[in-house]
Amino acid sequence: MKKNKIKMKILISTSLCVLLFSLVSNLFLYSYLSRIIFSKSAQLDRQYIQIIQKEMEQYISETSNLGLNCAFDPNITRALSLSGNDSVSDRHQLRIAQESLNTYLSASRNQEFVNRLIAFRPDGVLIESTNGMVTGSLDTEQQLRDSFLMKQLEQGKFDTIYRISPALSNHQEEVLTFLCTAVQIHTGAIVGYIYMEIDPKMILSQLHNSRQLDNIFVADAANHFFITAAPSLTQAAFNSSLPRDGETIRLDKNKYYVNALALSRFDLSIYSLSNIKPIGDENEKMFFVLAVILTTTICVGFMVAHIISNSITKPIQILINRIEKISHENDFSVDPQIEASKDEISEIGKVVNSMSGNINNLLKQTEEMYEQKKNIEMALLQSQINPHFLYNTLDSIRWMAVIQKSTSISDMILALEHLLRNVAKGTGEKITLQEEVSLLEDYIHIQSIRYVEVFQFCNQLPESLMQCKIVKFTLQPLVENAIFHGIVPTGRYGNIVLSGREENNRLSLIVEDDGAGMSQSAFTAFYQQGAASHKDSLSSMGIKNVDSRLKMVYGPKFGLTFESQEGYYTRVTIHIPKEE
Numbered sequence: 001m002k003k004n005k006i007k008m009k010i011l012i013s014t015s016l017c018v019l020l021f022s023l024v025s026n027l028f029l030y031s032y033l034s035r036i037i038f039s040k041s042a043q044l045d046r047q048y049i050q051i052i053q054k055e056m057e058q059y060i061s062e063t064s065n066l067g068l069n070c071a072f073d074p075n076i077t078r079a080l081s082l083s084g085n086d087s088v089s090d091r092h093q094l095r096i097a098q099e100s101l102n103t104y105l106s107a108s109r110n111q112e113f114v115n116r117l118i119a120f121r122p123d124g125v126l127i128e129s130t131n132g133m134v135t136g137s138l139d140t141e142q143q144l145r146d147s148f149l150m151k152q153l154e155q156g157k158f159d160t161i162y163r164i165s166p167a168l169s170n171h172q173e174e175v176l177t178f179l180c181t182a183v184q185i186h187t188g189a190i191v192g193y194i195y196m197e198i199d200p201k202m203i204l205s206q207l208h209n210s211r212q213l214d215n216i217f218v219a220d221a222a223n224h225f226f227i228t229a230a231p232s233l234t235q236a237a238f239n240s241s242l243p244r245d246g247e248t249i250r251l252d253k254n255k256y257y258v259n260a261l262a263l264s265r266f267d268l269s270i271y272s273l274s275n276i277k278p279i280g281d282e283n284e285k286m287f288f289v290l291a292v293i294l295t296t297t298i299c300v301g302f303m304v305a306h307i308i309s310n311s312i313t314k315p316i317q318i319l320i321n322r323i324e325k326i327s328h329e330n331d332f333s334v335d336p337q338i339e340a341s342k343d344e345i346s347e348i349g350k351v352v353n354s355m356s357g358n359i360n361n362l363l364k365q366t367e368e369m370y371e372q373k374k375n376i377e378m379a380l381l382q383s384q385i386n387p388h389f390l391y392n393t394l395d396s397i398r399w400m401a402v403i404q405k406s407t408s409i410s411d412m413i414l415a416l417e418h419l420l421r422n423v424a425k426g427t428g429e430k431i432t433l434q435e436e437v438s439l440l441e442d443y444i445h446i447q448s449i450r451y452v453e454v455f456q457f458c459n460q461l462p463e464s465l466m467q468c469k470i471v472k473f474t475l476q477p478l479v480e481n482a483i484f485h486g487i488v489p490t491g492r493y494g495n496i497v498l499s500g501r502e503e504n505n506r507l508s509l510i511v512e513d514d515g516a517g518m519s520q521s522a523f524t525a526f527y528q529q530g531a532a533s534h535k536d537s538l539s540s541m542g543i544k545n546v547d548s549r550l551k552m553v554y555g556p557k558f559g560l561t562f563e564s565q566e567g568y569y570t571r572v573t574i575h576i577p578k579e580e
Contacts, residue, residue: 014308018301026294038257045274046259049216053261053270056206057220059110060265063178063198066108066117071182071194075100076119080182081190092121096126101129113202115175116168119182121192122142143168144195162265164220167197176200176266182329203227203268207410215256220266233273242271249273315345322352418442430553430579433509434466437498438474447483455487460499461509468507469579471553477546478511478572485526486515486570502578509574517566524563527562543572550576 070076079097082090097119105117117129124145161179166172176198181190188392203218207229217228219242228234232252242251245260256273263269315338322338325331334357338349418439437459444457457479479496487494500509518526527544547560564570 014305015298015302018305019298022294022297022301026291026297030556033111037144042257042259042274045257045272046261049259049261049270049272052206052216055261056203056270057264057289059113059202059206060263062108063114063196063202064109064265066104066114067178067180069104070101070117071180072121072185073097073100073104074185075182076194077191080119080121081126081151081184094125097127098129101127105129110198110202113199114196115199116195117199118144118195119192119196127194157482162267164266174200176202200227201370204229209315217271218263218268219271220268242269243250248276300424307518312345315340315343315349315438319345319349319352319549322349326352327358332356332363354444374573375512393501429472431472432466433461433468433470433500436459436470436472436475437466439473439500440479443476444479447480451483453486453493455496455513458495458497460497462500465500465502465507467580470507470509470574470576471549473549474546474574475509475511475521478574481543481572482513482515486513486517489516505578506574507574507578510571511574512569512571514569517568519566522566523562523564550574 020358075093076097079093101117101119105111105114105337110112118126119128120126134305161177163177163179164174165177167175178194178196178198180194182194183189183191184191204227204523207218207227209214215228215230215233217226217230217233219226237251240339243258243260245258247258249256249258251273257276259272259274261270322335334353335349336351336353340349441459448455448457475498482496487496494513494515496511496513498509498511500507502508543560550559558575558577561573561575562571563573
């Protein structure tokens with residue numbers, strides 16, 4: 001039941017996360033793609049009207065070049081410099097100037113759009129091209145004097161003027177006008193002006209080539225001048241103001257995005273209106289696709305959640321079964337199945353297996369300790385002697401030796417008596433290092449009498465460490481091992497050195513001999529024997545027993561470490577905390 005609850009929680013939480021993530025991501029993607037589509041559409045429209053703008057600029061530039069060529073032509077400027085037109089030579093010069101105007105106009109690509117091309121001087125000289133143009137009224141000179149352009153001339157100096165103005169011949173008709181100064185090249189003097197009227201059809205011809213845009217028109221800022229190739233678009237639709245670049249407007253129940261670019265002359269701008277509805281249709285298709293993706297993602301997410309929940313709950317159930325087996329059946333064996341998932345659950349499985357192994361080892365150690373206890377109790381029963389009887393007997397022998405003046409025998413018996421008394425008191429208590437060294441010296445005294453000229457013991461312990469506490473009978477088994485397994489087997493004289501030092505509030509006591517030494521494999525076998533293996537040992541405690549006692553008293557970080565080189569030396573180091 002618990003397994004199903006965990007599985008349902010995983011399924012529900014994962015599915016909700018997938019649903020929420022998919023919903024948010026799809027909404028974001030829908031919004032993002034919509035913006036991209038709209039931006040790309042507006043960008044394409046803008047690039048297209050930029051092309052139209054460049055083409056219109058070229059037409060206007062060619063028209064400007066026509067006027068400037070006329071303004072600097074020597075024949076035209078010479079005719080404008082005449083004081084009158086009464087003489088034959090003056091009239092001849094005027095005809096030459098008119099031919100020059102006709103020539104320039106015929107060579108221009110915009111000839112069909114130029115209604116008038118006039119070179120004039122405000123005080124009376126006027127030359128007009130007659131190359132197939134609409135000349136309008138015969139009183140051109142008077143019309144120029146009354147025009148808005150002459151008023152501009154009277155207000156100050158200028159080089160070139162581009163205006164949208166009424167035509168000279170018909171004030172109801174708006175045309176594009178061009179006016180520039182005519183200058184003599186060799187003197188730089190202004191001798192007159194060049195005036196052109198350009199038919200707005202020049203702009204309209206470019207708009208006819210842009211049918212692929214929804215709506216495109218050209219207008220001035222005040223909406224007084226309006227040209228369009230779209231029959232559905234009228235000037236009245238914008239009232240008195242025109243939309244700005246990048247603005248969204250509504251016309252005839254449709255929304256349009258506005259692109260606007262200014263022309264460099266005539267104070268005109270090109271406008272394109274892009275219908276947003278086709279973009280909305282694309283958005284609806286995209287929304288449908290994203291809805292399908294969302295549904296698919298939710299289904300796939302649910303399947304993935306189901307797989308993930310199984311991958312989690314199955315190892316958990318296996319782990320639960322294993323723990324129940326440990327709890328109910330006392331089965332502490334290692335189960336590799338709970339480590340098979342290779343994830344955090346497998347780490348828990350490793351801990352459970354490790355715990356089972358540790359419990360199993362503790363049970364085995366408990367059994368071994370119980371057996372050792374039984375053996376010790378049997379040994380004690382077998383060797384049970386009244387200690388007072390033994391001490392009194394040794395004391396009687398010592399006094400007999402004193403009476404007979406056998407000092408060495410007396411000292412040996414006294415040392416043996418001290419050792420036996422301390423052994424009888426137990427080996428688990430802590431004594432000072434000075435007391436431990438005193439017991440060790442009693443033991444060495446006895447062994448030095450038996451093994452005469454075999455070894456020498458040297459105590460190099462600092463006096464500052466002598467009041468530190470140590471477990472009783474820690475040093476004696478190590479020195480005994482150095483005598484029986486280090487010095488005696490070599491058959492030569494040897495040295496046993498006891499030294500010590502303090503580091504980081506810890507004591508390191510070293511017992512080193514220069515005897516036989518041993519290899520690593522030999523030492524491992526010797527260590528595993530546990531009890532002392534020599535028949536002349538004082539007690540049954542071996543190196544392993546000493547190490548185990550220290551670890552039990554001080555903890556697993558403390559105990560013995562060993563170094564040895566076969567044929568040279570053996571060094572045993574005791575690591576214990578400093579206690580005073």
